[in-house]
Amino acid sequence: MASSLPEVALGGPQSNCTFHFLSRLDRYKTEKPYFFSGVLDKNQEARRSNLEYEIHNDITVVDLRGQEKLLSLGGHGFELLQHKPVVDLSAPSEEEMNKYLEDLAATVKDHxxxxxxxxxxxxxxxxxxxxxxxxxxxxxxxxxxxxxxxxVPHTDQTREGGLRRARRHMNEQEIEKYLDGNWRIRIVNCWRPICGTADERPLAMCDFYSIDENDLQPADRASREYVGEIYYAHYNPMQKWYWISDQSPEEVLLFKNFDSKPRGEVPFMLHSAFVNSANLNQVQRRESLEAALIVISKD
Known part of the structure; x- marks a missing residue:
């Protein structure tokens, strides 16, 4: 069941941070926001996107370090998992990446x-x-x-787009078995730093229960092969943001992007990298690796 992030974060250190939110434009009432990620002719480049952003500074982001064991994927939409990579993630080969993903999937399945x-x-x-x-x-x-x-605060899937995304990455046997309505399908991302701690351009999570439905703007992320749908966030001062400082390369941040049957749990998380005013003089630049997983369980 869902629980309160403010209770978990009571007394946590705070930083004043910068995010880029999608602007609330009248044009989005009649023209869906979009971004095209494929190759375009030079004379078509101006049509790549109709996204416009507004910068908001001095947004409070509360540090949950020391409280991370209280977090859960269902109750809060994200949690921290201990996981040592089975391969060296500095310049990994294709074979090594496959091995990493297989091990990560097995670890999450067991967890x-x-x-x-x-x-x-x-x-x-x-x-x-x-x-x-x-x-x-x-x-x-x-x-x-x-x-x-x-x-830019966003989710990687919408409520309507999540199952389409899952179908795209399943084979025929998996589609027939798991997309018959009797299974719960979640899309979970696993994010980690790969070189030192992630205090420069780290990842923040927005408390789902602080989001107004009007803050969410569906948008198309298109290529020549597929059109996915995500949510971008409009700014709202009621939104509450959190992060976990000093995240190490052996800590994976699990967070939910879609849930076909949340049943009282957090269905997805707005998330974003952010400029942390406390780390503007950080020497080491952020390097991170994020993997997307389809998590399948009995209804």
């Missing part, structure tokens, strides 16, 4: 005591520098062409 866990994607992120050598021929989000931290 949550579920029927099956399917790992379907991963993304490396790094705070970029002009001196970085990036292999732009490699897919974005791979180790050789890392993506950047996203300062």
């Amino acid at each position: 949550l005591k579920v029927e099956a866990v399917l790992a379907y994607s991963f993304r490396f992120r790094r705070e970029q520098s002009s001196r970085d050598n990036r292999d732009t021929e490699s897919p974005i989000g791979t180790y050789s062409n890392q993506d950047t931290p996203i300062l």
Whole structure:
């Protein structure tokens, strides 16, 4: 059952932080927000996106370090899991990444005591520098062409889009078995730093019960192969934000992006990287790895 994050966070240290929220534009009443991630001709580049953001500074983010054992995926929408990578995540090969994902899925399956866990994607992120050598021929989000931290509060799925996403990454046998309405399907992300602690551009979670439904704006994330749907967040001063400081490479932040049958549990989490005013002079830039998992359990 759901429980109160403010009670968990009572007395926790606070930081004043910066987020980029989706603007509340009249055009979004008639034109759905979207972003296209594929290759476009130069004369089409202006049509890549209609997203517009507004920057909000001095947002309070409460540190839950010391209270992390009180968190649960169901009650709060996120929790911290101890997990030592089975491979070296500095410049891993494709084979090593497959091994990492298999082990991570098995660990989460055992931890949550579920029927099956399917790992379907991963993304490396790094705070970029002009001196970085990036292999732009490699897919974005791979180790050789890392993506950047996203300062925009969002979810990776909507209530309507989650099952479509799960179907896209299942084989025919899995679709026939697990998408017949008798199973609970969750999409859970597993986020970790891979080089030192994650105090520069760390990840924050928004208390689900502090979100007004009008704060959520469905938006299309499109490519030539697939159109996914996510929520972007509009700013609301009632939103309550939390993070866990000093997260190590052997700690994985599990957080929910979709739940087909939440039944009183938190169904998804708004999340975002943020600029932490307490760490503006941090020397080591953030490097992180995030994996997306389909978690399947009996209804």
